[in-house]
Amino acid sequence: MQSLPVFLRLTGRPVILTGEGEAADAKRRLLERAGAIVVGEEDAAARIAIVADGDAATVARLRARGVLVNATDVPDLCDFTLPAIVDRDPVLIAIGTGGASAGLAKALRQRLEAMLPARLGNLATALFAGRAAIRARWPDAAERRRAIDAGLAPGGPIDPLRDGAVDGVPGWLAAEGVVTPSRLEVIRLRSGDPDDLTLRAARLLGEADCVYHHPVVAAAILDRARADAVRIMADGPPEMPGEGLSLWLEMDQP
Known part of the structure; x- marks a missing residue:
């Protein structure tokens, strides 16, 4: 990852x-x-500027003042790039290529536009408004996160890819047994290349509370797990994996 x-x-802030x-x-x-105020x-x-004509002299003057600059179509002069945006306010999805291909970012945006209700x-607004009710329903932070994950999962009562998901929020809050039981899932990896992950493996890595893994599992695979997921190196799967979703990652034998 070359950019953060x-x-x-920018509301009310000046941008050059x-x-x-x-x-x-x-x-x-x-x-x-x-x-923004242009x-x-x-x-x-x-403190932020967009040089729409990519003029190097203008970029140099602004950088000398400590201004962060985007130079249109000149990636080497950019302190930041502008992504393609899918706007479902307050949900924003940004697709960037680090200036490599605006056309690719645009194509991906168009695909996502068609997918997202x-x-x-x-x-998002309903979940924000319901924060107090959600905390009261699931006081424990880990249980609350698992409940939200279960609700938002494919086919769940508030599955975000379902157009009527917002209408399911009250029922989701009132329902019993919406938290997925604790379990251990085994993932056998074909290689150390994240591109070889199956859709199921990629989804589980994004959901897991704890990732147990064999020492030879590549760091690039572990990077696909949630940032706050616990990572534990081991020679074999755990006997007592703990609460929530745990994974055991091992390499397929050749």
């Missing part, structure tokens, strides 16, 4: 935009949509 994806709150023409107009619309290069308060943002 972040979401900047230089250049003219179609590219500059598109960037202006994007900044205004995010609530200003010129002379604004001393601005228009009311996905309403589900």
